[in-house]
Amino acid sequence: MEIAIIGASGYTGGELMRLLLNHPSAEVVAATSRKLDGTPVASVHPHLRGLTDLAFRNIGAGDIDADFVFLAVPHTAAMKVAGTLVERGIRTVDLSADYRLSKEIYEKTYGVTHEAYFEAPYGLTELHRDEVRGASFVANPGCFPTGATLAAAPLAHLAHTIIYDSKTGVTGAGNTPSATTHYPNVGDNFSAYKWTSHRHLAEMKQEAARLGSTARCYFTPHLLPVNRGILTTAHILLNEPMESKEVETLYRKFYEREFFVRYQKPTLAAVRGTNFCDVAVESEGDRVVAVSTIDNLVKGASGQAIQNMNLMCGFAEGAGLCFAGMSP
Template sequence: MTKIGIIGATGYVGAELLRLLLSHPKVEIAALSSVSFEGQEISNVYKNFLNKTNLVCETAEDVIEKSDVIFTALPHGLSEDIAKKAIDSNKICIDMGADFRLSNEEEYELWYGKKFTQPEIHASSIYGLPELNRAKIKECSLIANPGCYPTTIELGLMPLLKNSLIKLDNIICDSKSGTTGAGRGLTLNTHFPEENETFAPYKVGAHRHTPEIEETLSVMAKEKVNVTFTPHLLPINRGILSTIYCSTKDTVNLEEIHKLYVAAYKDEPFVNVLPLGEIASIKNVRLTNDCHISLHLNHRKDQIIVVSTIDNMVKGAAGQAIQNMNIILGFEETDGLNLIAPAF
C-alpha cells in the first residue's frame, strides 16, 4: 500500500481529499498535518471521520518523512518550500494550491504578490490537467493541480482550441461556484446572511484564476488566448458551472462540433459530452469527479456556447489530485473515484 500524507488536512480541500482517499483500494493514509489543529485527532475537527480514522495532526516534516506521496492543500505561497523538501526526499508532491500553476514568475508576482521561493523546481513541475498532460504527468513527481474554475473552462474549450475553430481574442467565461471554493476561513461575503438568497459576481475583471486560464488555453491553441472571466458566488455548498461564449471563425455546424467533442473525450473516464439539446447541470456531477459538457448555438449561428460543470471540491480539487496520483503510480485512473452523483 502506498503511504499518503496530507499537509493542510483541516481545510475543506484537505478534508475532502481525506474522505476520498480513505476509500481508495491501493493507498493508506500515513500522516496528516495542520498548523491550527496540531496534536488533535482529525475526527475532533470533522465528526464525519469518527470511527473512520484516529489520525492525529502532526507537523509537515512528519508528513514528508512518513509518506510516499504528499498532497499540499495550502494557501498560495506556502507550498514551494514543502515541495522542495519532498522532492529532495524523493517523494511525490501534488500541490493543490496556486504555487506551481503559472510558469511565468512575473505573472505570479503580478497576480499573487510574491516571487517564486524555489525557482529551480518550477521547471520540473507539470500542470495536472490529465486530459491535456497525461503523458507528462506519468513521468513527473511535482504536480500543479489545476484550479477549479480553470478546470471547467479548459475542458470546455479544449476541442475547439485544438482544432482552431474559434476566435481567440473574445472568449467570455461566465462562471458560478458554490461557497466551499472560498475555503474554510470565515469571510463576510460567505457569511450565511450575506450569501443566502442572493447571487452576485466578485473580483470582476481581476480574479487570480485568469492568468492560469489564459496560459493553459494558449498551450492548447498554440497561440495567445485572451479571456474575459467573471466568477459568481452561488448560495450552495459545492459545484461550478461555467457558461463560455466563443465567436466562430466560420459557419458553424453544431452536429459536427458535437461529433468532434464526443471523439475528443471518448476515452476520458471523467468527461461526459451530453447529447445535443441537453444542458449540463451541477446536480448531475455533485460529489463526483465528472465533468459534464453541453454544446449550444446562438440564434445567429455565429457563436458557440459551451456549458461545463464539475464539483469544485472533487474534479475541481481533491478528485483531480487523486486522478493525478493514480496516473503517476500506474493505478487505474478511476481507483477511488468511481463516484455517482445523488439523484436528488
C-alpha cells in the same frame, strides 16, 4: 502506498481524506495541521468519524514519513515546503497555485516573489496525461480553470474570443470565514466578484495557448448560495461559422475516451461529490455556448489530485474515483 496530507484540516484536505478511504492502494498515514496538533481528524471532519483514527500532527515536510504527499495549503505556503519534498524524493501533488504558472506570470498574478520556483507538469489530467504520468511533482489546476478549460478545449484553437462566465459554490473560498462567505451575505443571494481581475484567468489563458489558441480570454466569477459546484458558461466566438451538428460531434469525439468527462446537459447535482465534469454545447453560426459543471472540491481539487497521483504512481487512472454522485 502511504500518504501524508499537509493542510489536512481544510476543505480540500478533508476531501482528500474522504476520497482516499476508498482507494485500493493508498492509505493516509499523516494529516498535518499547525493549529490542531493532537486533535482527532474527526473533530474537524465529523463525516469521517468511525472511518479514521488519525489525529492531526504539527509536523513539517522534513519530518513526513510517507511515500506520497498532497499539499493542501494556501499559495506561498506550498513553495516553502515543495523543495524539501522534492529533495527527499517524495512524490507530491500541490493543490495550491504555486507551480501552475511560469515564474513571471505567477509573480505578476499573485503579487509575490516566488522563493523556490521549478517547472512542474500542469495536472489538468485529460489534457496533460503524458506529462503527468510518472512525474514526481505535479501542479494541480485551479477549480475554475478546470471546468472552464474543459468546456472550451475542443474549439479553443478555432476561436478569436472566449468569455468564461462561472458560478461557484462557497467552499471554493476555503474554510476561513469572511464577510463574503458569511451566511446572510451568501444565502438567498447571488453576486459577481472580481469581475475582470480574478487570478484564475492567467491559468485559463495559459491553457488556451497550449491548445494552440490565440483567442482573447475573459472571465467573471459569481458566488452561488450552495456549498459545492462550479457551472461555467463558455461563450466561444469562432473565426468562422460552423454547423451546430458539427460542433456537437466535435465535442463528443474530443471526450469520447474520457471517463471523467461526460457529454450531457450539465447540472451541479449530477456531479456533486464526484470527479466527473459534465459538458454540453449549443451553437448558432460563429457563436458557441459550451457549459460545464464540476464539483470544485473533487474534479476541481482533491479528486483530480488523486487522478494525477494515480498516473504518477502507475495505478489505474480512476482508482478510488469511480463512483456516482447522489440523485436527486
